[in-house]
Amino acid sequence: GKQPHSEPGCANETGVESVESQNETGVESQNETGVESQNETGVESQNETGVESVESQNETGVESVESQNETGVKSVESQNETEVESQNETGVESQNETGVESQNETGNETGVESKNKTGVESQNETGVESVESQNETGVESVESQNETGVESQNETGVESQNETGVESQNETGVESQNETGVESKNKTGVESQNETGVKSVESQNETEQNLGRRREGFAGPRGLLLLLLLLPLLALADRPWVQTAVDMDNNIDYDDDSDSADGSLRRDEATAVSFGGPRGLVVAWVEPPALPPRLPKPASTAAAIGKLPALGLPPLPLAPSPSSNVTSESTFTSMLLFSLTSIMGTVVFHWLDYLIFALVLLISASIGIAYHRQRSSKDMFLGSRQMTLMPVTFSVMASFISAISILGTTAEVYQSGVQYIILGFSYFLAFPITAEVYMPVLYRNRVLTAQHYLELRFSSAVRTAASIVFCIQMFFYQSVVLYAPAITFQQVTGLSFPLTMVLTGVVCTFYTALGGIKAVMWTDLVQMIIVFVAFCTLVVIATMEVGGFQRVFEMAAAGDRLNFFNFNPDPTVRHSFWTLLFGGTGMCLTIYSANQAQLQRYLSCSTESVARRAIYLQMPLTFLFLCFLCLAGLVIYAFYSDCDPLLSGDIVKRDQLLPALVVRLFSARPGVTGLFVSCIFSASLSTVSSGINSLSSVVLEDLIKPWQPNLTERAAGWAARVLAVVLGLSTVGIGFLATNLPATVLQIVLSLFGIVGGPLLAVFSLGILVPWCNRYGALTGLLSSLATTLGFSIAALIDPPPPDHRVFGTEGCYNGTDASNYTISTENYSNWTVTTASLVARQRPVHWLSYLYYTPLALLVAMATGLAVSALTGFNRAKPTRAAPAPNRKLWVNSSMVIRSCLSQKELPRRPIAQTAPPTAATGRIPTRSVTTLARNEKKNKQPKAADPIAPRDEPIGVVICLKAT
């Protein structure tokens, strides 16, 4: 290993860190006299001056924390200058940005306790305690306290050490606290606290701070914003993935004799490479503890979590050394594996896995080749409007189910329980609204892109503004979509992170550029079937491996993961029944009603009815898939309920939970991991290809063509291809920046849909639902809602809400080589949700608004500002025309339920739409011809030729939603 180590004798940047703790008498754990900790390697954590202790309070003092229970109450605490304080001369310190917490004197007795996002916590009656963790050698020592207060080092006696003599703090961080309170937390999140409740986090060395801050402080919308804000800088700055490669190379230095006598990987290195995730992938990589394979859980562990029998799982297979692979295979395979090994670092894939994976790649590429004859931009973007039900159905489904949903949803359920399934209920609101309200308006106006409608309805300025906003949204979305499978691949196959990103990007750029949307939709169909079948099969097998459905649900119940309904109406609760249902509906509408990638699919249908049926058909399938995702999350929990893999260092991001489980369960079974990787890869390919195609369509149709109206169809077809290549490869480039996003990919992306997609939905809604809104109102609505959602997310970035996940298990994590060395008691960790309401010292501020409510917020703001500005500028005086379609007046006239949209055929004249080119293409202006004039003119128009696939049938001008009461 060439990872940074702490040097002997110093505690500080190099990573050693020493926690300390003090008690009433002021002791603390490191001081001049000396605590010190060292392990075999002689490292020791403090120096004479006593260590070090970081601390992080701000001027006002402390910090505040909090915690919350199921009801959403959260207990905060906080101290001010007078109270604070956890540091004294010798000492330590406390909280950090991640929000931890600390209590002051007044809080002690009341028993506060602390939970943080990462979760673990422990406490004993007397209080001292210190967890501690691993050192360089990978040993880890937990420690624990008993009533009399064991513990970990200092004069007063605290101290903790393990067999190897390591002491309580090291890079991975520990923490400790006593009655008076210090406490500390590290990257892995362990923290401890005692009855009196004090706790304070303390911080680790630089790298830990980075990681912790990113993981906790920049979660969700904050992570996204961070990316947005840092983008220009990151583009210029040192790129972390370069460092990653270097780090990995260093660790996979097969020829380095220092690694092992035979040149093979050392055991801890192999573990880190295979399961530790992309080293250096996050800027703040901290050497993961090299845990030995887990042994069967001890009976006591099973008993602690509900008297369930121990599993007796096979030990974690280590990544084989290259040499062992080579000798065990045939010559050809050996050569192949050897070359793959040199690229990939470590091979845990069987040849069967490669075969399955190669087949998936081949299928996608050949569909692209089969459809290479697309000529015009309409072929490329709308499939000549000839698409049929099956490809459209699966493509609508596939376009926004990527590795993000698969990895993110499973991680979400593992962390916070199964309540996320309520999001599925929102499908039954959002999809009918899409099918009956939004889709028909766009379809009937035969627009080329979704934003084209905005020009027809409002103005070219609104179209351009919305197009730019859409491009920003999709660029960032695509980058995360590319990033998600890369972390999986790195974990499962050892395939290097940059290589995976490039491979995914290049493959889908290839077939998208070649075959346009037809290729994209047909590959979507194939890929979605692969995803569905592979994932569901995998979940069922994994469930059996873990002990069956009953066991999974029992474990989930014991771990408080069967929390279906949380009716807390507080809008700042991240996930509740209401945020998931109504916020989820808004979020789904941004995807399915106002996103070019989806609208393009509706527009490519041969008839409106095909589009509608496709939306309804994919609804139960998408819901079913969500159920499987949630079940997979519970299976992960059942497997890891006794030892959270992030806390143990097996993974570095929660998104790696599912891949880690697959490796644990199936790496010895040829074919299964191949199936899983193909599933993740297919899900990502289908989404990225849809994204690339929709981005090129918007750039070409909405941003280039208005300036180049004379572009021939053939030239436009080539431009579409070139754009697909350029945009596809740029997405790969931006994808590398996503490596800096530490929150779960799902929350980042759903936040993005709210922050950026919400305002887009709002402007479409103004056009379709608000007849009085004019172009000024629309532009104002778009920009003001965007400013609002951005403002909320920036505020949440600066002052993040507290974490709300459930307790993670640690009692099964052990250090050492035998199962008897379990030292953390489950009891200490099971009390996470107990909080005292009286300790809630802080009202939840409005900017902690659930990220799922960003879309409803955008709608509200856009409606209010859009209408106000429209009123000030004379409302919308334009009559409905082809170029300026009528909004749905009846929606407001008739307050009955919207059942379905229909054309108000009596009111509007009919004429062949295809023959009336949007005047805006030539003039850039909105025509204001009256309906009467158009009706007169239309009689002179010829009917379109039957052979022209693009030419529509006679259709009425404009669209009016017809409200029918049930």
Ligand SMILES: O=C(O)CCCC[C@@H]1SC[C@@H]2NC(=O)N[C@@H]21
């Ligand atoms: O997977 C992604 O790329 C992004 C997340 C998109 C979430 C939507 S919500 C409806 C549908 N169901 C899912 O499970 N994911 C998508």
